[in-house]
Amino acid sequence: MTVLELARPSVSTVADRGLFNRLWRHRSGRAGLLLGVLLLVFAVLGTFWTPHPPDLPNYANALKPPSLTHLFGTDATGRDMFSRVMDGAQRSVGAALLVLGAVFFIGLCVGILAALAGGVTDVLLMRLVDITMTLPPLVLGFVVLGLLGPGLFNLLIAIIIGEWAYYARLARSLSLDAHARPHVIAARMAGVPGWQIIWGHILPGVALQLGIYATLQLGIMISIISGFSFLGLGVQPPAAEWGALLSESRLFFPIAPWLLIAPAFAIFLSILSANLLGNALRDVASPREAR
Amino acid sequence: MMERGGLAVAILLRVAQALLTALAASVIVWAILPLAPGDVAERVLLGRGMQDITSEEIEATREALGLNEPLVVQFVTWLGGVFQGDFGQSFTSQAPVSQEIMERLPATFMLLGLALVFSIAFSLILALIAAAYQNRWPDHLIRLYTQIGAALPTFVFALLALTFVVVGFQMGRVLADPSWSAALIPAFIIGLDRAASWTQLLRAGLLEAMASGYAEVARARGASERRILLRHALPNAFLPFLTAIGISVGALIGGTPLIEAIFTWPGLGAYLLEALTSRNYPVIQGYVLIAAVSYVAASLLVDVVAMILDPRLRRQRS
Numbered sequence: 091m092t093v094l095e096l097a098r099p100s101v102s103t104v105a106d107r108g109l110f111n112r113l114w115r116h117r118s119g120r121a122g123l124l125l126g127v128l129l130l131v132f133a134v135l136g137t138f139w140t141p142h143p144p145d146l147p148n149y150a151n152a153l154k155p156p157s158l159t160h161l162f163g164t165d166a167t168g169r170d171m172f173s174r175v176m177d178g179a180q181r182s183v184g185a186a187l188l189v190l191g192a193v194f195f196i197g198l199c200v201g202i203l204a205a206l207a208g209g210v211t212d213v214l215l216m217r218l219v220d221i222t223m224t225l226p227p228l229v230l231g232f233v234v235l236g237l238l239g240p241g242l243f244n245l246l247i248a249i250i251i252g253e254w255a256y257y258a259r260l261a262r263s264l265s266l267d268a269h270a271r272p273h274v275i276a277a278r279m280a281g282v283p284g285w286q287i288i289w290g291h292i293l294p295g296v297a298l299q300l301g302i303y304a305t306l307q308l309g310i311m312i313s314i315i316s317g318f319s320f321l322g323l324g325v326q327p328p329a330a331e332w333g334a335l336l337s338e339s340r341l342f343f344p345i346a347p348w349l350l351i352a353p354a355f356a357i358f359l360s361i362l363s364a365n366l367l368g369n370a371l372r373d374v375a376s377p378r379e380a381r
Numbered sequence: 382m383m384e385r386g387g388l389a390v391a392i393l394l395r396v397a398q399a400l401l402t403a404l405a406a407s408v409i410v411w412a413i414l415p416l417a418p419g420d421v422a423e424r425v426l427l428g429r430g431m432q433d434i435t436s437e438e439i440e441a442t443r444e445a446l447g448l449n450e451p452l453v454v455q456f457v458t459w460l461g462g463v464f465q466g467d468f469g470q471s472f473t474s475q476a477p478v479s480q481e482i483m484e485r486l487p488a489t490f491m492l493l494g495l496a497l498v499f500s501i502a503f504s505l506i507l508a509l510i511a512a513a514y515q516n517r518w519p520d521h522l523i524r525l526y527t528q529i530g531a532a533l534p535t536f537v538f539a540l541l542a543l544t545f546v547v548v549g550f551q552m553g554r555v556l557a558d559p560s561w562s563a564a565l566i567p568a569f570i571i572g573l574d575r576a577a578s579w580t581q582l583l584r585a586g587l588l589e590a591m592a593s594g595y596a597e598v599a600r601a602r603g604a605s606e607r608r609i610l611l612r613h614a615l616p617n618a619f620l621p622f623l624t625a626i627g628i629s630v631g632a633l634i635g636g637t638p639l640i641e642a643i644f645t646w647p648g649l650g651a652y653l654l655e656a657l658t659s660r661n662y663p664v665i666q667g668y669v670l671i672a673a674v675s676y677v678a679a680s681l682l683v684d685v686v687a688m689i690l691d692p693r694l695r696r697q698r699s
Binding site: 322365 | 402403405406408409413416417418528529531532533534536537540541544545548630631632634635636638639642653654656657658660662665668669672673676677
């Protein structure tokens with residue numbers, strides 16, 4: 091093998107069309123994909139169409155048990171639970187995806203910068219990471235929420251501040267790893283410019299591994315966002331969100347226990363799909379399998 | 382003799398590292414107050430129920446609270462106070478925060494401690510059963526449980542279990558005074574949910590150990606499968622399991638406000654929620670400090686136990 095041959099970007103693990111095929115052939119991967127696509131369609135559809143208006147009270151229709159017109163029944167102000175769960179999907183799942191995207195991007199940039207710049211930059215960034223990680227997960231989120239006050243946007247900021255360090259640390263060690271790989275060394279020897287090495291040889295592999303980690307965390311993220319909203323610190327009424335729906339429904343448990351089922355089931359299904367997908371992705375994209 | 386010296390040095394180094402971590406955490410905790418929006422002195426006076434506050438009063442309070450000192454001096458003064466158990470005064474009740482924390486701390490430790498014991502016990506038993514009956518029905522059943530448990534957040538599972546099983550069948554009271562017996566049902570529920578992912582982890586570790594070379598050797602020497610599982614696989618799979626528990630303790634601590642809200646448990650988490658809505662910063666600081674110190678202590682404990690159990694970990698350090 092010549093140096094030039096080695097220097098060819100080995101992005102086979104990333105741009106490889108086979109990744110999706112391998113995921114599809116993986117048993118739980120296919121289940122996770124199907125369930126995830128179904129939930130996404132449900133969430134996107136919920137942004138512009140629901141069977142009944144999700145936020146409009148109809149007191150004549152309060153606390154009705156599940157029926158054909160109201161699949162999951164109606165809540166204390168007569169709002170259709172199915173429509174509220176549907177409307178809430180964008181906030182529960184969408185917010186989780188948004189947060190993950192943000193911490194993925196921040197982590198990737200900080201990690202690669204720290205690994206490749208080295209020296210003082212590396213030390214300073216990593217000490218910042220260490221300090222962030224001294225607090226238990228979520229506790230930093232509570233601190234930021236305490237400073238900013240409740241609300242969905244503040245919640246997203248709080249979670250991003252609490253989570254980015256884990257991604258940055260992982261991205262840094264992955265970049266250091268990639269930097270020492272034969273194809274990157276060969277590329278450097280062949281005189282490939284620095285930014286091209288980062289863009290073509292280091293970034294793809296690091297992004298893939300970090301992406302797998304993010305997928306594995308998606309379920310946890312959904313549970314964090316719904317948990318904070320359950321406490322009233324996230325989404326504010328009357329907006330629907332699965333955790334907030336649980337907390338509203340909880341008050342009417344003795345007379346309307348069915349109200350708890352739909353939001354709980356929605357949370358369960360979305361985390362299940364994320365877990366199936368994440369585990370399958372880790373299986374099919376692990377370097378051992380790819381080579 | 383040398384072995385023992387190595388262990389002592391390794392543990393000392395780890396303790397020093399834990400102290401540094403705690404110090405770093407204390408910087409974040411302290412910074413909450415200067416970072417808080419609005420004027421701290423004004424907030425304190427509002428908390429005391431004063432109205433029409435003049436700028437002279439604010440200035441006097443600033444002076445009294447030491448807010449005119451340089452930040453470094455403020456931090457050292459604050460840290461010195463913390464070491465003497467002085468966490469400041471609650472903005473709302475005017476009582477010392479440390480006193481209010483001490484009233485609620487036992488309830489939280491009771492619930493978390495018991496939940497931890499339950500989840501360790503459940504995951505140990507279930508993982509051993511699953512590994513012993515690999516790919517037979519007990520294993521399939523346990524794996525179904527771990528999939529479901531991992532997909533249900535603790536607070537959702539707790540809410541469903543509490544409303545449908547405990548209240549539905551009138552097995553206990555929802556409003557509980559903090560006592561060991563009252564903590565039993567909530568801790569059982571938390572433990573059952575938490576154990577799911579730990580069972581997954583321990584089962585995988587056990588199966589890997591069962592398929593390894595030393596297990597094969599033991600099998601060749603005629604050891605029974607049960608002996609291999611308990612004597613060879615379990616000790617080897619136990620360390621990663623222990624480390625995972627150490628990490629999860631942090632998640633357990635961070636999750637207390639949610640768990641306590643569900644069980645209406647009068648612990649620190651409920652106290653924090655109250656403080657968050659009223660922007661009671663000294664209370665938030667107290668909670669975060671306790672959470673951070675417990676987190677540091679838990680991971681220190683896990684690491685030291687791991688070092689005592691596994692000599693390889695000591696050599697890596699030195």
